[in-house]
Amino acid sequence: MKAQLNFLERQRQAGNHFPSIEHFIVNTPDINEQKVRRNYLRLLAWRGVKGKFLEALCLMATLTRMTPMGDSFEIELFAQEGPLRVQDQGVSCFIWTQQSVQSEKSGLKAVPDIVITKTPESVTTSNILSIIECKCRDSIGASELRGEFGKAYDLGSPSYILVSYNSVPQSVIDGGQVLGIDVQVFSLNTPERERFLRGERDVAEDMATRLALGRKRRMFLTAIENRASDVRRRGN
DNA sequence: GATGAACTAGGGCGAGACGT
DNA sequence: ACGTCTCGCCCTAGTTCATC
Numbered sequence: 001m002k003a004q005l006n007f008l009e010r011q012r013q014a015g016n017h018f019p020s021i022e023h024f025i026v027n028t029p030d031i032n033e034q035k036v037r038r039n040y041l042r043l044l045a046w047r048g049v050k051g052k053f054l055e056a057l058c059l060m061a062t063l064t065r066m067t068p069m070g071d072s073f074e075i076e077l078f079a080q081e082g083p084l085r086v087q088d089q090g091v092s093c094f095i096w097t098q099q100s101v102q103s104e105k106s107g108l109k110a111v112p113d114i115v116i117t118k119t120p121e122s123v124t125t126s127n128i129l130s131i132i133e134c135k136c137r138d139s140i141g142a143s144e145l146r147g148e149f150g151k152a153y154d155l156g157s158p159s160y161i162l163v164s165y166n167s168v169p170q171s172v173i174d175g176g177q178v179l180g181i182d183v184q185v186f187s188l189n190t191p192e193r194e195r196f197l198r199g200e201r202d203v204a205e206d207m208a209t210r211l212a213l214g215r216k217r218r219m220f221l222t223a224i225e226n227r228a229s230d231v232r233r234r235g236n
Numbered sequence: 237g238a239t240g241a242a243c244t245a246g247g248g249c250g251a252g253a254c255g256t
Numbered sequence: 257a258c259g260t261c262t263c264g265c266c267c268t269a270g271t272t273c274a275t276c
Contacts (some may be wrong), residue, residue, distance in 0.1 A: 100251075100264085111251085111264055136267080141242060169241090243272075253262085 061207035158221035180223025
């Protein structure tokens with residue numbers, strides 16, 4: 001709705017006064033042009049919300065590999081949520097979304113998409129077990145990866161999974177491995193896309209498997225330990 | 237020169253803090 | 257309750273640089 005108002009405002013600034021989105025669409029008598037306008041607006045809308053959908057998919061995929069504990073809970077997608085009490089492979093933990101967390105080390109704040117913590121009080125840098133970040137931008141490069149590394153380091157999460165909606169160059173996936181950032185690509189944008197479209201494989205199931213493996217791998221913890229050994233050797 | 241990667245600038249959005 | 261401001265996150269678009 002806000003996006004529609006902004007679109008109308010941009011049109012107004014360009015000298016085109018449309019009282020509503022419908023007025024913009026029917027402003028042309030050409031039926032085909034009306035279809036083009038509707039599709040254009042749908043694309044604009046999708047561009048704005050696809051990040052939220054990817055985040056919701058990751059949340060649901062994470063939950064499918066866990067056992068709910070305590071009182072049954074209602075999940076609000078696309079919103080701040082948590083703590084959801086669950087068990088991950090027999091271990092009790094808590095899931096949160098869109099929670100603001102301040103680093104106890106740097107004092108800087110961050111709002112990770114999905115966080116899993118050891119304790120239910122609040123998300124802090126001393127109880128985070130895993131972080132999932134969803135990205136929908138066209139490409140993820142070195143600066144993005146290093147930025148995520150900085151956040152992972154500051155928040156001190158043993159596992160940090162970066163889910164990209166779009167395909168990612170192998171060099172970035174490899175670089176991520178060294179930095180401890182577990183880069184995963186949304187299944188429909190991998191070479192296996194056709195198998196998902198034919199229904200031979202399930203997108204949510206695939207994501208659940210990838211995320212569960214990512215949590216288990218604890219790649220960031222390993223990377224930090226290896227790097228510390230390297231630096232220590234050089235310093236001695 | 238073409239291409240792709242890396243970098244920079246900038247704008248929209250929402251949440252939270254704060255003052256009135 | 258409301259308005260304003262800051263901050264973090266979301267990108268997109270344009271520019272620079274390196275490589276072929």
